[in-house]
Amino acid sequence: MGNWKRGFAVVSSAIIMTSGLLASSAFAAAPTVRRDAPVVHLTYWNMWSGIWTQVVQKMVDEFNKTHPTIQVTMTSVPSANGEQKLLTAIAAGDAPDVFTEWNPYIAAFAQQHALMNLSTFMTGKYAGLKHWFYPVAAKWGEYKGSMYAMPWTMNSFLLYYNKTFMKQAGLNPNNPPRTLAQLWADQAKEWKITKDGVVQQIGYYPAGNFEQLMPMFGATPGDFFNGKKYTMTSPKAMSIMNFFAKFKKYPYTQVNAFEKGLTGAAGGSEDPFELGKAGFIVNGMWEMPTIQQFNPKLQYGVVPIPVNPGGYYNTTWVNGNYNEIPTGSKHPQQAFEFIAWLSGYQNAAWAARAYPTGGWIPNSAVITKQPAYQKFLKQAPLRKKFVDVMLSVHDAITPVTPVDMFYEQKLANAQDYVLEGKKTPYQALLHLQQVANQQLQQTK
Amino acid sequence: MSTTVNVVMGKKSVKPKPSRARLRRNRLIGWLFISPWIIGFLAFALYPFIASLFYSFTNYNILSPPQWIGGQNYQQMIKDPLFWQSLYNTLYYTVVFVPISTVIAIAIALLLNMKIKGLAIYRTLFYLPSVVPLVASSILWVWLFNPSFGFIDAFLRAIGLPAPGWLYSDAWVKPSLVLMSLWGIGQPIVIYLAGLQGVPNDLYEAAVLEGANTWQRVWYVTIPMISPVILFNVILGLIGSFQYFTQAYVMTQGGPDNSSLFFALYLYQQAFQCLHLGYASAMAWLLFVLILVATLFVFRSSARWVYYGGEQ
Structure with a gap:
């Protein structure tokens, strides 16, 4: 992921x-x-x-x-x-x-x-x-x-939503989620998992979206890095990771396998949303032409990413x-x-x-x-x-540091730990903070 | 008359001593022929080998000149949890794969040594996976191991057995890679087969006359006779396992949760993703020492279990 x-x-x-x-x-x-x-x-x-x-x-x-x-x-x-x-x-x-x-x-x-x-x-x-x-x-x-x-x-980055899935789930496709609470509720109705635990359809799964959700929680690079050290246990970072923790109810291994297994299954597309296998996805503008290429009949819409209270709507990472x-x-x-x-x-x-x-x-x-x-x-x-959305003053980026690549890899791990239920949001973020700061120290 | 002939023949049988110039020319030609290998060895093996020892005591990121930091890289290894994790993963793979692959390869070689119809086809089938490029076979196995769409889990579910997460489960990822490696043991099978065919038939005939059953013939005749081949394959298997890299790089990138972060993969990440070339050099030297110790241990132990013809 x-x-x-x-x-x-x-x-x-x-x-x-x-x-x-x-x-x-x-x-x-x-x-x-x-x-x-x-x-x-x-x-x-x-x-x-x-x-x-x-x-x-x-x-x-x-x-x-x-x-x-x-x-x-x-x-x-x-x-x-x-x-x-x-x-x-x-x-x-x-x-x-x-x-x-x-x-x-x-x-x-x-x-x-x-x-x-x-x-x-x-x-x-x-x-x-x-x-x-x-x-x-x-x-x-x-x-x-x-x-x-x-x-x-x-x-x-914006939120893509599958209109057909919304209709099938009894939701109004003309009223896509505007808050993360609504996204959580709506997407929950779109999952399909067999009695053997095999995932067949995803509602929304936030793996890899931590950074994209930064403005949605009102977070800025300053919330994660104080100019000298990473501060990943800050309230804003914790809020984002707490949102991730809600998704540990879904079978991590099966979701992971489902998403990876789609790679190449439809002649090159590796995106569950493009293939009509996911209800919601956060993605960039490149998704539109690839949908046209791989699944032109897909009924979908695009809206700014829903926000948490205190977050900034119509913004982007x-x-x-x-x-x-x-x-x-x-x-x-x-x-x-x-x-x-x-x-x-x-x-x-x-x-x-x-x-x-x-x-x-x-x-x-x-x-x-x-x-x-x-x-x-x-x-x-x-x-x-x-x-x-590029015009918003609340648009965010990841803190720019010499260990950014390392930080992003470890951030992906932290998200996975929380989604898998292996670590609490605090444990995952604390570990991320420690290893990123350690790496930062080594580069000096 | 005969004396003359003898003298003449004796003169003819003595080769004229080559001149110094000719000797020098021959030597030069010899060096010239061997020079591509020597230059390659010096430039691409010996020099990097020695240079990496120097770099292992430095802080080096390619762009800046290396800074001497003494044994800090080695000290850092002790404190690095990922180093220990990668070492554990590598030892786990080695300890599980080498014995299992040895037993299975010998068993298959014994079967392929029987005189049955279609033997050439069976031999080809077992060797075939060895000629598939590692990256291609890795991608094939990613598909087979997929818990949602893969053949293996579909089959297990169909017969009512639990379906593991394979590459996506930290508990199953190493057994998955061992399983996949067992699929590709065609090369040791062929070597064992060659060894089996070198076992003299009269030994089996003698054993049969003494009343030995099949199992006894295998245990008391075949295994001792091919024990030098087993030693050879075990050492190759050990070295290969310690250097295990490609499959993990292609299939898992060390995940999930570093469960398949093997020593060589972590070394690569440190060298070429983090640009910690000093640290990676230190890791490489430790790997070299580990392989050396393991190989010496097997060699030393071989005196007890390897039988060379003529020994009592």
Whole structure:
């Protein structure tokens, strides 16, 4: 459970992709450059694969076309060991000029001096760049007050609900849950478990959703990390984990097996909601096109994640993909120009046309407001909800620390302990706090 | 006349002594032929081996130069609960898998050594799992072990038996992996089979004349005669078990609740996910010592139970 998180960076629809790729041919703008200007060659690594490689390659091609003096060569490195390859390349003095990374590694890399401080480049025409991004998106890329990774594509999270299941359970599909108490009550009516204990249908199961539920309990990164240490036994963290504890009444092993067993069962989809096997799921915008691909007849709706009393409705936890300039880049200035261009800064009209080819949520409200992106949102009105929540001041991220990756792994374990009934919420969070702080100590 | 011939023949039988230059050239050619292996060994085996000993006394994360911290990595291991958990998991797997796989492999080899119809087919069938790539067979077994959709639990439920959680249960995950490994013991079976075919028939004939039954022939003739092969397979099995990694990496990632976090998997996580290369090097050296001790122990004990031809 929770493995889908890594996949968010690359999961999007073939349908959007296809239409987008067709549209992307219209990106070009005529360059005006002296013929004898020297050409700088950049190496760019990312961890995309399959059709997403094509989407990003189109963007790179467009950059090369419009920037004749900077030519970028893109390489897809395997996502299973991309970070390891990057660090090895840096150590060997052969670092790429640009690397696309997902958020949990940023602070760790910055602390190990594996990344260049992007704030030093934000002068002159790039002076306004820091404030160009959604504030919550920029925070993930910052370490000790400086930006080390530039936001590129973002993810927000909402609640998907299966309308057919609601009807079958005697619920009103036009009145999806708005509070977590209502979600708990509604989902309980949708489980199907055989007398042998085999799970056949899930109502809602929160495994891996701890972070996504942060704003729903009014939690901020400060509730979990005080700037020096993790504080996981705080009242807000306890409230979230107490909600998890309610779900220990469901057979953990069977639910786990049910969800894992779906992998590939329907020709590639691994999501019980997409396959019509779950009543509710918290997920990102990429779920919509994959539903269209794997189960187009599914009757579903999307609403902001229900809240606890004191929580913030119509908000989201945010994560995404970020562009970095590794230490040792041979052409950092040109690399910065490249990633700033990809981010859509002073280039929003292009980004508004290009991002929909990947089904992406932009990193800045300026791009979202562009006519091309508004047109993309109007094509499927539910998309707009994912973009709207990016504007909330209560949007949250996980505390950015050098041990974030370790913390997220241990947080997943803590959730499982509670769902399985092996530990109380307090025990699970206390253990998480101890091991995360221990790890933090070791990295100093 | 004969003397002359002898002298001539004697001269012919003595090879001319090669010149020093020729000897040197031959030596050079020999070194050149063997140099790819020597360079590979020095660069990719000996150097990392020695370097890892140095790194095991340092704090090293690839990017920064290693810092000498003495024996802190080894001290930290003692305090690290996951280190002990991974050691326990590995010893559990070794202690359960090696004896069971030895008994089953010998039993199957004995069956495959019988002269029955379709023997070649049976031998092929038992060896077949060994040629399936580990990752592919791991994914196959993930399906078979699935408590909701898997064949094994469906079968158990159909005959009214309780269906375990297999890979999703911390109590069952290690037995599941042992069970899966037993499926792939085709290689030791083939080695045992070769050993069995080297047992002289006259020993069995003598045993029959003495009135030995089948079990006695196996216990007093076959097992002693193939005991060197058993020693060989047990040592290989021990080393393989201590280094158990791929299946756990593919199937469970160490879960649930670290119940399948084997030593080599934890070492990998420390090295390449946490970038604690010093700590991982220390773990690697401990693993080396463990394997060395276990192998020496088996070797020493072999004097009591391994029979080499000609011994009394």
